[in-house]
Amino acid sequence: MIEASDDELMGRVAGGDAAAFDRLAARHMRRAVALAQRMTGNPSDADEIAQEAFLRVWQHAGRWDGGRAAFTTWLYRIVMNLAIDRGRRPGWSPLEDAGDPPDEQPDALTRIAERQTAEQVNRALAALPDRQRAAVVLFHQEGLSLRQAAEILTMNESAFASLLARARAALKAALSPDPA
Amino acid sequence: MTDEDFLRHLDDYGAAPERWPPELRADADTALARSPALRAALEQARSFDRLLTAPAAPVEDARVTRLLSAVGAAARGMPQEGVVMLLLGRMQRRRVAGFCVALLALGWLAGGWLTGQFAGPAATAPRGQELALLNDEVVTLFDGESR
Numbered sequence: 001m002i003e004a005s006d007d008e009l010m011g012r013v014a015g016g017d018a019a020a021f022d023r024l025a026a027r028h029m030r031r032a033v034a035l036a037q038r039m040t041g042n043p044s045d046a047d048e049i050a051q052e053a054f055l056r057v058w059q060h061a062g063r064w065d066g067g068r069a070a071f072t073t074w075l076y077r078i079v080m081n082l083a084i085d086r087g088r089r090p091g092w093s094p095l096e097d098a099g100d101p102p103d104e105q106p107d108a109l110t111r112i113a114e115r116q117t118a119e120q121v122n123r124a125l126a127a128l129p130d131r132q133r134a135a136v137v138l139f140h141q142e143g144l145s146l147r148q149a150a151e152i153l154t155m156n157e158s159a160f161a162s163l164l165a166r167a168r169a170a171l172k173a174a175l176s177p178d179p180a
Numbered sequence: 181m182t183d184e185d186f187l188r189h190l191d192d193y194g195a196a197p198e199r200w201p202p203e204l205r206a207d208a209d210t211a212l213a214r215s216p217a218l219r220a221a222l223e224q225a226r227s228f229d230r231l232l233t234a235p236a237a238p239v240e241d242a243r244v245t246r247l248l249s250a251v252g253a254a255a256r257g258m259p260q261e262g263v264v265m266l267l268l269g270r271m272q273r274r275r276v277a278g279f280c281v282a283l284l285a286l287g288w289l290a291g292g293w294l295t296g297q298f299a300g301p302a303a304t305a306p307r308g309q310e311l312a313l314l315n316d317e318v319v320t321l322f323d324g325e326s327r
Contacts, residue, residue, distance in 0.1 A: 016260060022252050029251075030244050034236045047243070051251045058255040121231050140194065140232040146201060161201060165192035172191075175231065 006071035014061040021061075025054050028072065032079050038137045039083035041126060049086065053078045069151060076138075076152045084130040124174035132167035139164055181207035186218050194232075195225035 004012075004023070012020035032053055037046035056078050057064075064074055125133055131153065138149035150160035181189075186208060193200045197208040212218050 014260075018252070018256055021255055022248070025248055025251055029247055030239050033239045033244070033247065037237055037239070043237070047247060051247055051254070054251045055254055055258060058260065059258060060261050062261055117231065118234055121234060136232060139199075140229065141234070141236070143233075145199065146193075157201065161192065168191065168194065171232065172228065175228075 007066045010061060010064055010066065010071055013058065014064070021054075021058055024057070024071075028075055029054070032075060035076060035079050035137070035142065036083050038141055039080065039134065040086060041122060045083075045086055049079060049082045052082055073148065073151050077154065080134050080138075080152060084134065087130055120175065121171075124171050127174065128167055128170055131163060132170065135160065135164045136167050136171065181211045183211065183215060183218060186211045186215075187221060190221060190225050195222055195229045197222075 004020070006024065006027070009020045009024045013024060029050060032050040033046050036049035036053075037043055040046055040049065053075060057075060064071065069077075125136060128136070134153060135149065138144045138152060139146065142149075144152070146157050146161055146164075149164075150157045153160060153163075155163070181204070189197075189200055189204055189208065197205055197212070200208060212222065
């Protein structure tokens, strides 16, 4: 049996088909949660953001225009906006760092060093302005192209490239072993 | 592309020239083929990029199942956006404001036109009758007694 495409499912969701919504959510929930967690560094915030994002998909399904953007672009845009909004709330702070290093090294010292480096990177990422952090997450961590990442952040490709360059420069300075 | 250009782009976009803006890729390949120093710089940049591409924290199946169940139930209790909001939601705010002003103006004009239509016979009444209404007889219209 041929799986319905995202576009077909979205067309049905716009018509109030809850079963189509369930299938669409099942297809994309894991990645939406992972993306939110990379942005917030906090699993419980990530869960709330992913749920809220899918409820917005349900509520505003009629607004989505498949001719203008892929469904995933629209979904990731909602997730990123919710994550950025959450980060701007007064008193907000990530409870846990996003992602542990893979636990494959035989040497405990190596594992500790890897973990420390990962924590340092997470701290440097968390200190970036929201959109710069979003640029690094989308391009380097999610592996999206410059064009896809720019679409998600609703900016043109050259503006995104410049945002990414600023983010990389800030991270390089923060992670430099001998900061000036 | 000069070596300086290559190094600048390497700083800006990272150590995967195949992911740089399309217009730079061919020149980047040429520069790399020409210069061992650039290849060394690329290798060094790869170690920095590896720091940024840490693996995502795993999202367990049970967690996904719980979220799907919660979001499915919540969606079934939540109405979808109405047709009017869908139409207005696609528009920019300025356009929505303009659209509302246009609707008001249209309503005002239509009201004026309809009033003119229904009030037509009175408007064409003889001048004398109109003057009489403005005098004593007006009172009888309200309290039923002539004064």
